[in-house]
Amino acid sequence: MRILVVNVNTTAAITEAIGEQAAGAASPGTEIVALTPAFGAESVEGNYESYLAAIAVMETVRAYPEPFDAIIQAGYGEHGREGLQELFDVPVVDITEAAASTAQFLGRTYSVVTSLDRTVPLIEERLHVGGLSARCASVRASGMAVLDLERDPDAAVEAIAEQAARAVEDDRAEVICLGCGGMSGLAERVVERTGVPVVDGVTAAVTIAESLVRLGLSTSKVRTYAAPRPKRVLNWPPKLG
Amino acid sequence: MRILVVNVNTTAAITEAIGEQAAGAASPGTEIVALTPAFGAESVEGNYESYLAAIAVMETVRAYPEPFDAIIQAGYGEHGREGLQELFDVPVVDITEAAASTAQFLGRTYSVVTSLDRTVPLIEERLHVGGLSARCASVRASGMAVLDLERDPDAAVEAIAEQAARAVEDDRAEVICLGCGGMSGLAERVVERTGVPVVDGVTAAVTIAESLVRLGLSTSKVRTYAAPRPKRVLNWPPKLG
Amino acid sequence: MRILVVNVNTTAAITEAIGEQAAGAASPGTEIVALTPAFGAESVEGNYESYLAAIAVMETVRAYPEPFDAIIQAGYGEHGREGLQELFDVPVVDITEAAASTAQFLGRTYSVVTSLDRTVPLIEERLHVGGLSARCASVRASGMAVLDLERDPDAAVEAIAEQAARAVEDDRAEVICLGCGGMSGLAERVVERTGVPVVDGVTAAVTIAESLVRLGLSTSKVRTYAAPRPKRVLNWPPKLG
Amino acid sequence: MRILVVNVNTTAAITEAIGEQAAGAASPGTEIVALTPAFGAESVEGNYESYLAAIAVMETVRAYPEPFDAIIQAGYGEHGREGLQELFDVPVVDITEAAASTAQFLGRTYSVVTSLDRTVPLIEERLHVGGLSARCASVRASGMAVLDLERDPDAAVEAIAEQAARAVEDDRAEVICLGCGGMSGLAERVVERTGVPVVDGVTAAVTIAESLVRLGLSTSKVRTYAAPRPKRVLNWPPKLG
Amino acid sequence: MRILVVNVNTTAAITEAIGEQAAGAASPGTEIVALTPAFGAESVEGNYESYLAAIAVMETVRAYPEPFDAIIQAGYGEHGREGLQELFDVPVVDITEAAASTAQFLGRTYSVVTSLDRTVPLIEERLHVGGLSARCASVRASGMAVLDLERDPDAAVEAIAEQAARAVEDDRAEVICLGCGGMSGLAERVVERTGVPVVDGVTAAVTIAESLVRLGLSTSKVRTYAAPRPKRVLNWPPKLG
Amino acid sequence: MRILVVNVNTTAAITEAIGEQAAGAASPGTEIVALTPAFGAESVEGNYESYLAAIAVMETVRAYPEPFDAIIQAGYGEHGREGLQELFDVPVVDITEAAASTAQFLGRTYSVVTSLDRTVPLIEERLHVGGLSARCASVRASGMAVLDLERDPDAAVEAIAEQAARAVEDDRAEVICLGCGGMSGLAERVVERTGVPVVDGVTAAVTIAESLVRLGLSTSKVRTYAAPRPKRVLNWPPKLG
Structure with a gap:
């Protein structure tokens, strides 16, 4: 089982610490992949930075090339979990x-x-x-x-x-x-x-994500978290770097 | 008094309709400027699109070159109002x-x-x-x-x-x-x-924004909507087009 | 547009102060008429006095001989707003x-x-x-x-x-x-x-009352604030003086 | 023990029916006195009539010449109970x-x-x-x-x-x-x-009023239901008839 | 009228004190019977003891050989009132x-x-x-x-x-x-x-129990407090002593 | 790791089914022990039976002779979880x-x-x-x-x-x-x-109990779920059979 643990800020040292913490709580056979968003603030401490992180986390997961079984959004009190649930079929766990x-x-x-x-x-x-x-x-x-x-x-x-x-x-x-x-x-x-x-929150989220995967449960797609409807999206995602 | 009325989707015809509606409710002496976000979905109908709109609206207002007295976020049930309140000193009114x-x-x-x-x-x-x-x-x-x-x-x-x-x-x-x-x-x-x-919502928001400006009231900066702290923001805002 | 601003106590000096405050917030073209109730306490600081004020305000507005466009009940935390909404068709705004x-x-x-x-x-x-x-x-x-x-x-x-x-x-x-x-x-x-x-509260109420009038909105008469049913009312209103 | 049961409308037949109902539930030794307000609507079916009843009930009890041990306000969903609690020291029970x-x-x-x-x-x-x-x-x-x-x-x-x-x-x-x-x-x-x-509600209120009196309990006067402060009250109570 | 007042702990002196308190509040003609549970803790100060008391109170009332008109559960903040309501037809009053x-x-x-x-x-x-x-x-x-x-x-x-x-x-x-x-x-x-x-709580409960009996009211049996369905109960009640 | 899964009724076939369901969700290395209470109703469908089950479950776990790492109370909507948390140091999970x-x-x-x-x-x-x-x-x-x-x-x-x-x-x-x-x-x-x-509920509870044990977390003993105070408990637990 592979679980993506996505930091909400762009400080790589924090991503690394989160990844280690998550790995320490994971079961044998679970691979933890810690990701840093490609854009956003070096720390997230308010609404503007959190909204930016929400989108950055979504695009970061979208850009991840390998298959995965669950997503953990590793920021405390941040926006965005609902968007991840729309975009992906696997379980999404917010650490808060x-x-x-x-x-x-x-x-x-x-x-x-x-x-x-x-x-x-x-x-x-x-x-x-x-x-x-x-x-x-x-x-x-x-x-x-x-x-x-x-x-x-x-x-x-x-x-x-x-x-x-x-x-x-x-x-x-x-x-x-x-x-x-x-x-x-x-x-x-x-x-x-x-x-x-x-x-x-990070270690708790790892055990919850593992549990949902083991129980064969994932996000309900019946209403709130249904996939986005097909439509034209202008100028997005941005070309970075 | 100049009020920015920002659409949440990238369909210019809707921006135009919103602008006309707003103008119809404005007092003499109020200038309504209707803005279309530079990126995002052609219609906003879910969390992913709404989070994207939240950021797009903020950047659109940030890029607006002239002074203004109030901001109206003209999307129903959308994310983002709190971010606008952090970034700007003028009153922000959400139409919902x-x-x-x-x-x-x-x-x-x-x-x-x-x-x-x-x-x-x-x-x-x-x-x-x-x-x-x-x-x-x-x-x-x-x-x-x-x-x-x-x-x-x-x-x-x-x-x-x-x-x-x-x-x-x-x-x-x-x-x-x-x-x-x-x-x-x-x-x-x-x-x-x-x-x-x-x-x-749009016409109601125009009268509320005008009222706040006339009463000399604006967003409290004491805690939740304080300006973002100075920090490094990576790869943002994106270069569009 | 004429807005009645009704004090809840019978102290004329307070009515005058409220009237000035209201006039200072009014748009050009809005006439503020400040009214003192014909009966009641010199200050309202409790339930008995507030219930008395509720009725006094209603009768005072009923006795006002000219047309008007909105009513402001200018007492903080008082009873009675719902009764005004039943008796009159124009918008009613409570300052609290x-x-x-x-x-x-x-x-x-x-x-x-x-x-x-x-x-x-x-x-x-x-x-x-x-x-x-x-x-x-x-x-x-x-x-x-x-x-x-x-x-x-x-x-x-x-x-x-x-x-x-x-x-x-x-x-x-x-x-x-x-x-x-x-x-x-x-x-x-x-x-x-x-x-x-x-x-x-008074200045906020003036802008809200003006806005409702400008938007052509008034009290819903469909249920809670429907006009009183025609019926016999005994010994009321009282003969004063 | 004497309990005043005050009707909220001015229809004497209803007062009589309420009084009989109350008397049927009273203990031996309890005297039920049913009162009709001296002013107000023949039936109470809305906020205006209810605010008027609130004041009428208070004045009716105030005008009652004999001592009494408790008050029952016998109207369903009416305003006013808090005012009675301010004006009198005995327990007040609302039938709702x-x-x-x-x-x-x-x-x-x-x-x-x-x-x-x-x-x-x-x-x-x-x-x-x-x-x-x-x-x-x-x-x-x-x-x-x-x-x-x-x-x-x-x-x-x-x-x-x-x-x-x-x-x-x-x-x-x-x-x-x-x-x-x-x-x-x-x-x-x-x-x-x-x-x-x-x-x-009427029979329930009778047993509750009796119980409070028997237990020696009455309205707390420490804050919300303290007696009105001494002050000038203009043109009130009205001269009726 | 006979009212059972059931202590929740097994300290007889407390049962006696509760019984005296209850008797002091009872009307002439009301007999107060104070009962001590046949098992349980000498004082109830937590969930385990309270759950045990809940069952002990129910069995104690079940074992009471004479007819009675109401039950008072005389423990503050205890479990069990709902069970008594299922088992018996008479009113049940919890002192909290x-x-x-x-x-x-x-x-x-x-x-x-x-x-x-x-x-x-x-x-x-x-x-x-x-x-x-x-x-x-x-x-x-x-x-x-x-x-x-x-x-x-x-x-x-x-x-x-x-x-x-x-x-x-x-x-x-x-x-x-x-x-x-x-x-x-x-x-x-x-x-x-x-x-x-x-x-x-005890004296208040006595007056409420008396009132319900006098008004001819008892527990609704339509859903939550319907009598237990007939079924096999293993090893219960226990043989004590 | 050994997890006790305690049925709330005394029907052994249901205990067996619950045990199999739990075992199916358990990780390798987790032993599931399914227990039937020594007393109580054959099915639990109301407050009396549920209060009885609460106590029966507690005594059943108390009588279990081997060490264990977590307790699952396997009844839907039942009383008693708080009592188990007082009596034992290991995590307690209610299936509801x-x-x-x-x-x-x-x-x-x-x-x-x-x-x-x-x-x-x-x-x-x-x-x-x-x-x-x-x-x-x-x-x-x-x-x-x-x-x-x-x-x-x-x-x-x-x-x-x-x-x-x-x-x-x-x-x-x-x-x-x-x-x-x-x-x-x-x-x-x-x-x-x-x-x-x-x-x-049963499979969800197994993964949660396992997670709490793996994370080294157990019931807070600081207030609500502190162990019962030492005191005399009369006639309890009962001698069965």
Whole structure:
């Protein structure tokens, strides 16, 4: 089984980290292919960048030349999952939804801890679209930008653990979803600080994608995610480079 | 005052019709500039096309060389309004939200009648994001594709009036929002058939945009719609043609 | 176009202030007529006074001898808008709903800052009835009574600005609606303190009423707001004076 | 214990019927006093009439010269209960809320069957304000006006039983609340037709009012229902006759 | 009229206290029979114990040899009320729902103050199932275990009054429901501290059960609470002792 | 890895069918152990039987002598999952929640088709408790009792396929969850009839349980699902046989 894990930003180091994380959770026999979009922002922290990423992810998968069995969109709180479901027949898993869906099996409520305050609304909307808001205790921001997470992982881990602890104590969260990239030691530190299970979206998404493939299930094409109707599309996709 | 009214599809005839409709509702002294996106689908009827339109509309406005006072996104149930609000300082009005917001001043409940069944979920999501779902009685599809509306306006008017009548009788709607383009005689026919007020999104959006400008109000930049942070954006915007 | 702007209390000085505010927002050619109810409380700060105001406003408009094109009910969080919609054919705009509806075009969430704590529930109910609760972050009270606002405007402005700042910081509001009368400098002070757009209900209502008239739209009479059925009404309206 | 049961319309025959119904449900030692408002419509079937009734009921209770222990507002889906709670210290029970609250102890869901279609929204709003919507399966109209119920009780009973049966079968109601006056045999006929418990608002309200008095409980005066603040009220109450 | 009041734990002293409380609220002619389950935990503070109590209460009522007119399940936030409704024809009243339903007649919002933090979710779920969440301001825990309430009533009263005061001030509750056993002086102390009405579930349930019996109303058997279908039940009920 | 799959009824043939279905979905290296409760009803179709099953399942797992890695509660819409989470440290997966959670990755909305009408409310409550209601289009009953499904599978398949088709057409479901036992050919027939993905709760639960174990995740013990406090439990568990 081959699963495409598509980063939403154009920073190759992040794609690589995501790919390693995904591979670590994959079953024997599952090949993880991590892809970087051919255009877009070096980090995605707002609606404009997220809409751009949505389209970039779709075109990146469209350009992938080999067959594949499932797609994971590896951005937290991003636009675009519905478009992938229209364009392809294989299952599509968004990591925000994968994390929340997994968290719901572990505790009565969960919170998400993310990077910047401005991405909180994007995550809230994605959880709503996913039908996963009812048990969400809160979405909290650590105040660290995506690229800062890479630059100063120690400070990032501390800021995130602090917000996780407040989610458990003040917002009554019983599980924490990490809404940010794969820093080494992050999950361990949050578990240690809060005593609650910590869910990572990428690894959760890998197990869900594998499960759907094994069960022979894929996207319903009956209405919302039917393939686009044949029509003229002007000046698209763009010629890059 | 200059208001940009941006079509979401690349069919120039539709842009022209929208522009005329908008101009008809504008106050003396308001200049309406109707724009067609430089790339994208000839009609927008699903998530992939809508995400593509979202980005195309943003780039089209970015490329517009003159100053302007407000932006109207003239597509029903489309993605992208939040991105425009990040990129620009002037007010941004989505026609789906403009119609619903106006309808709420006219009756206790409203229904939207749109083109294809597959666009119903997109409209429902947009109304949710806009906080305008509570008084929405239903979103109904006429079964006519966007371009069919142009090709056989008589059949389209009949199919839309039929769904409007069912919304009033079965779903207890008290106002109808037209979720499709500017066919001549459409609103009149629906009023005649149902006896309830009929709201057109484009004209409603023009009056709202003018009002916001006159009141000196514009998008809050404090959190969700703050300008994108300065960063490297790879291979974008594309070179077209 | 003539728009009736009806105060809900019997304090003529407040009627005058509301009238000036409304006139300042009106288009050339719009005549604003500000009316004081013939009976009722000198300020409206609770359910009994608000129910009384509801009826007083309706009778006041009924007694107005000239033709008019729209009605604005200029009280924050008051009962009665639905009754006006039954009695008259022209559009009716409630300032609580006008402010919230306008705020939703400016930010993802809004808060209302009002006078006394006891009027908070009235405003919350009015927003619910208006279908405008989903994006309401909070309704906050400054603790100043309506007539105190007139007597000590400096203290009032400070108390209101303080609550507005807390709404933006603690409740994540991105827009502030002013749920209290027209003190000079209030909006400016709140903008200065919070950095977010500030919406005044009276001016917002004027632009909405004008827009509905220009678009040829009025109240749906199909069900909820149908004219009262002909019947015997005992001892009403009362003989005053 | 003395309980005031206040009709909302000015038809004395209806007041008398309500009073008899209430007396039939009262405990030994409870005196039921049925009151007709001194002004208002002969039947209440819409917002204008209901707002007028709200004020008329308040003034009627205010003018009652003897002490009393509780107030029942005996109109279905009417405005005003909150005002009574402000003006008086004794418990206030609205029959719409009494019926729904009682029905919730009898089945998982309930429906209300009322007179005219135009009163459905009023009942829905009252149930919302009362926090009693979650288990409401539907509010259905029989199409009979209030005074028609008096004039042709056989047809009324049949029309109401028909809607009750549809509520049970189509809307999955498990209890029926009768949202209309006390026709002889009505409850029996609906029980016979549907096989589900039938709740009458007036009798339910009597038992609730008695219970509150016996438990020594009354309206909370801490915020929403605090007594009106002392202030000047102009031209009110009116001089009648 | 005979009402069974069934404790959910196996501590006889608590059964006795509940029985006295119930008897104090009963009308002349009502016999209160307080029952202790034949198996289960000495206090119920979590899901396992509550599910066990649910079954124990049902079997305890099944084993009761005399006729009876109503059943009160006297545990706060416990499972099982729906099962009792299936097994018996007489009305069943849960004290959590009785308290909330009564509180809604007294103030716009209510809070529940209970024993341990871990029982908060159970109460929240029960209020949801009862359709009584909309006006619930909060469920707060005093941190005192059920048996501690018996052992150190003074400290318990203080801890509960403290949370009640915070509910009124911070959560805007206007009524307090006591979600814990009958300590002498508790209600008085909370009224004194907060100034709001305080509702006790057991006494509220007695008046509701009496009212349903007097009105001739009982559980709807049309769907959810129909009697169990005849079938083989293995090894149940167990032989005790 | 060993997963316990616990039937909720005492019919051994159903336990066997569930076990085979589970084994068919398990990864190599996963051992499925199917258990029948030691007491309870031969089929579970209502609240009393479901509460009894809840306790029976808990005691059955408690009595299981070997170590295990996860528990699946294999009944549709049953009580008890929260109790298992308190009693054990390993992950607990309810099949109702597993099916819905899986369906949400496949389509915008899903419907459940179950056996008898009386179990619909139980499934709706379980989906609510699981935070999985928002995308649930409907829960429909085929009218076939659980044991009838075994006796006349052809009629059962036809009745279920019919309701599935109506869910897709009338309720706009895009995925079907089968809320009833493992009849051969059922899923295939429903896919064939409706063209939408069909999710079986048992197989979905197996993949979720395996995923949680592989990811090293288990139930949060911080609040709702903390182990029961040490205390005296009277006469329990019962001596059977």
